[in-house]
Amino acid sequence: MATYFFADTAALTGRTLRHVTRSLDTVLTTAILPIVMMLMFVYVFGGAIDTGQGRYVDYLLPGILLITIGSGVSYTAFRLFMDLKSGIFERFQSMPIARSGVLWAHVLTSLVANLISLVVVVGVAVLMGFRSGAGVLSWLGILGMLVLFILALTWIAVIVGLSASSVDGVGVFSYPLIFLPFVSSAFVPTQTMPGPLRWFAENQPVTSIVNTIRSLFAEQPAGGDSWTALVWSAGIVVIAYGGAMVAYRRKIA
Amino acid sequence: MHSTQQRTTDPAIRIQGLEKSYGELAVLRGVDLEVERGSVFALLGSNGAGKTTVVRILATLLKADGGTAVVNGFDVATQPSNVRESFSLTGQFAAVDEILSGRENLVLVAKLRHLPDPGAIADGLLERFSLTGAGARKVSAYSGGMRRRLDIAMSLIGDPPVIFLDEPTTGLDPEARVEVWETVRGLAGRGTTVLLTTQYLEEAEQLADRIAILHQGRIIVNGTLAELKQLLPPAEVEYVEKQPSLEDVFFAVVGDANHDRQSRS
Numbered sequence: 001m002a003t004y005f006f007a008d009t010a011a012l013t014g015r016t017l018r019h020v021t022r023s024l025d026t027v028l029t030t031a032i033l034p035i036v037m038m039l040m041f042v043y044v045f046g047g048a049i050d051t052g053q054g055r056y057v058d059y060l061l062p063g064i065l066l067i068t069i070g071s072g073v074s075y076t077a078f079r080l081f082m083d084l085k086s087g088i089f090e091r092f093q094s095m096p097i098a099r100s101g102v103l104w105a106h107v108l109t110s111l112v113a114n115l116i117s118l119v120v121v122v123g124v125a126v127l128m129g130f131r132s133g134a135g136v137l138s139w140l141g142i143l144g145m146l147v148l149f150i151l152a153l154t155w156i157a158v159i160v161g162l163s164a165s166s167v168d169g170v171g172v173f174s175y176p177l178i179f180l181p182f183v184s185s186a187f188v189p190t191q192t193m194p195g196p197l198r199w200f201a202e203n204q205p206v207t208s209i210v211n212t213i214r215s216l217f218a219e220q221p222a223g224g225d226s227w228t229a230l231v232w233s234a235g236i237v238v239i240a241y242g243g244a245m246v247a248y249r250r251k252i253a
Numbered sequence: 254m255h256s257t258q259q260r261t262t263d264p265a266i267r268i269q270g271l272e273k274s275y276g277e278l279a280v281l282r283g284v285d286l287e288v289e290r291g292s293v294f295a296l297l298g299s300n301g302a303g304k305t306t307v308v309r310i311l312a313t314l315l316k317a318d319g320g321t322a323v324v325n326g327f328d329v330a331t332q333p334s335n336v337r338e339s340f341s342l343t344g345q346f347a348a349v350d351e352i353l354s355g356r357e358n359l360v361l362v363a364k365l366r367h368l369p370d371p372g373a374i375a376d377g378l379l380e381r382f383s384l385t386g387a388g389a390r391k392v393s394a395y396s397g398g399m400r401r402r403l404d405i406a407m408s409l410i411g412d413p414p415v416i417f418l419d420e421p422t423t424g425l426d427p428e429a430r431v432e433v434w435e436t437v438r439g440l441a442g443r444g445t446t447v448l449l450t451t452q453y454l455e456e457a458e459q460l461a462d463r464i465a466i467l468h469q470g471r472i473i474v475n476g477t478l479a480e481l482k483q484l485l486p487p488a489e490v491e492y493v494e495k496q497p498s499l500e501d502v503f504f505a506v507v508g509d510a511n512h513d514r515q516s517r518s
Contacts, residue, residue, distance in 0.1 A: 004367060011364040019352050087348035091407075094312045096337040097365045252314065 005098040012092070012105035019079060020113045026075050027113055031120040033178070034068040038121070041187060042128060049188055057130045061122070062213035063186020066206060068121050069114050069150050070177030073157040076110035077170045080161030084251070093252055103158060103248060110154040111147065118146060138216040145213055148233040153177060155240035162247040186210045205232035263326055265290045265415050265446035266311065270320035273306050280306050282470035283320065288463075290414075293437065293447040295461035297454065302467045304450035305345060308419045311448070312342045325414055340415040341408035345423060347400040349392050355379065355403050356388040359410065366411040378406040382436070398429025405436055416440060418449045422456060434459055 020027065038060060041049075046056040053059055083089040083102075092102050122130070134142070160173045181187070183197065184206035190198050201207055208228035215222035222229075266288040273281040280303045288294040298304045309315040311322055313333040322329045325339035350358050356375045363371030379388040382402045392400060401421065408416055418437065422430040437460050440447055451457055457464045458478055465475040474481060497505075 007367065008365055011361060015350065015353065015357075015361055018357070022352055086351070087344045087346045088350055090312075090314055090344060091342065091348040092365070094314055094337060094340075094342040095362075095365055096334060 005101060008098045009101035009104045009108070012101050013108045016079065016105050016109035017112060020109060020116075027072075027116050027120070030072040030075065030113070030117040031068060031124075033071050034064045034121050035124050037067060038064045038125065038128070051189055055129060055131075057125060057128050058132070058217065059214065060187065061125050061130055062210045062217065063181045063184065063206070064121060064125070065118055065146060065213065066149060066181050066186065066209060067178050068117050069146070069153055070174055070180070072114040072117050073110060073150070073153040073177070074171060074174035075113065076106055076154055077157035077161040077164070077173065078167070079109075080106050080158060081164050081167065081170045084162070099252065100248070103244065106158065106161075107151070107154050110157065111150055114150045114154075115146075132217040133219050134217050135219065138219055141216045142213050145209060145216075145229065145233070148230070148237065149209060152233050152236035152240060155237060155244050158244040159240060159247050162244065162251050180204065181206050181210070184210060205229070205236070208232060262290075264288055265292075265325060266294075266448060267323045268307070268311075268320070269322075271307065271310065271317050271322055272319035273303075273310065273315070273317050279470055281317075284467070284470070284472055286465060286472060286475070288446060288448055290446050291441070291444045292462040293441045293449060293460050295457035295464045296448065296450045296467055297452070297457050297464055298450070298467035299452060303470055304467055305419055307467070308342070308417050308448070308450060311336075312340065312417060313337055314342075339413060340417060341411075341413045342417045343404050343408045343419065343421060345419045347397075347404040349400055349403050349407065351393040352391065354389050354391055355384050355395070355399075358392060358403060358407060362407045362410045368411060374410060378409065382406045396429070397425055398432055401425060401429060401433055402436065405433070409440075413445075415446045415448070418447060420450055420452065422451070422453065430456075 038057070041060055042057050046060075049056060051059045080089075080103075083106075089102060093099055156177075157173070160170060164170045164173075183193075183201050184190070184204060185201065186206060190201045190207065193201055208225045209232065211225040212222045212229040215225065264287040266286065268284055268286040271281050271284040271286075272279070284303075284307060286294075286296075286307075296304050296307065306315065310317050311324055311329060313329050313336050316330065324336045327335035327339060329336050349355075350361070353361065356379060359375035359378050360371045363374045368374060376385075376388075379385045382405070384399060384403060384406070387395065387399060392403065395403065405418075405421070421437070422433050425433065434456070437447060437449065441460075441462075447460075449456075449460065461478070463475065463477055464481055465472045467473075474484065476484075
């Protein structure tokens with residue numbers, strides 16, 4: 001059975017990718033929320049925010065990218081939930097295939113769909129004046145960081161998709177993922193926040209990831225932040241993957 | 254109908270002492286059942302009788318609490334991969350991908366069964382199930398009957414020796430129901446073993462070689478239609494008192510008065 005893992009996963013990924021390409025509106029919807037936030041913060045609030053660094057859009061983009069991912073993975077949970085609800089998930093599980101391929105197909109599709117949304121958001125940022133002097137290596141580092149973050153949130157989305165009892169439940173889970181960046185260094189420097197809040201902001205995963213990507217965009221050394229960011233992201237991937245496997249076994253018992 | 258073309262004379266499905274509970278609720282309380290190769294077997298029962306639970310256990314989607322179930326000679330608990338090679342499941346709700354076209358659904362299943370030339374297999378089945386014209390359309394635009402036909406067509410890919418049809422006609426209009434019946438008869442003609450669950454007595458009567466009635470977690474009757482009919486008490490002639498209808502009352506009051514007048518004149 002394992003010999004067919006890649007072939008089966010490829011066939012199933014082809015299916016879920018079609019779901020994305022045939023409802024491109026989901027990709028756009030994913031991108032609209034972060035784009036609107038970016039417009040608001042750059043043109044409405046941005047003038048009043050002093051980051052002590054160059055253009056505000058340059059400062060803001062890393063956090064906006066993470067919000068894009070947070071909003072994007074909710075569709076992954078939704079698509080998985082609909083598969084369970086429609087019975088097609090059971091059809092696949094009852095076939096002589098590599099059964100976990102069904103989950104991997106959704107994870108790979110999430111990766112592709114989120115990367116498309118990210119490209120759209122970066123494109124808008126460039127129109128708004130975002131510029132980066134990052135070289136190839138830095139861009140690869142940014143890509144790697146974002147991919148890891150997509151995987152981390154996607155496996156959380158898989159848990160939600162497998163265990164939700166209603167569509168509403170599926171939608172709600174992404175709210176904290178979207179709003180966590182607000183209490184981080186994504187919009188304003190954490191130094192401006194009062195004590196306990198500042199402590200939380202500086203020690204939650206989003207801040208280290210945002211700081212890492214920001215440094216890479218600016219071609220500056222990211223230092224300890226990059227290690228913290230890697231440990232956070234990889235740790236979430238491992239734990240969420242474990243949780244997803246538990247939820248999956250419970251489902252196919 | 255019987256197992257001339259089969260390699261073995263073992264039953265296609267053998268269930269012994271199957272038990273399953275959901276918490277306190279005992280759904281299956283010792284189910285015993287054998288389905289002969291190449292036959293159509295109907296599992297009859299009301300809603301909640303446990304028919305779907307039996308099918309889900311046979312389809313390796315659910316683990317039994319007790320007892321054994323063997324499909325095509327393979328134990329569902331210890332050899333689930335071999336079991337999955339042996340059957341196809343058509344569930345209670347047409348499990349087709351709505352966003353893909355009918356043809357894409359068939360191609361996907363053919364790919365997952367690792368068959369050569371999935372496209373040709375898909376075209377062949379579209380033709381056989383009169384879906385060629387709709388093949389390129391999204392399944393979300395299909396009628397209930399077309400969806401069900403596509404669903405069954407997907408189950409036939411790879412020619413599994415056993416097919417489970419869980420309430421294949423629930424929610425279909427009479428015309429679509431007859432279409433599905435024709436399909437099942439066709440399968441039986443090709444020597445496929447069909448285990449069908451239904452709550453419609455007529456369906457079992459139309460299609461099945463043998464019928465079992467599942468009631469409160471046990472098989473209470475199992476036999477051919479003729480055998481089942483013998484279980485009924487012999488036909489009796491009964492005297493039934495006929496109550497007057499409102500119409501009778503009306504004519505008794507109005508009509509008779511008329512009648513009286515006419516007879517007088």
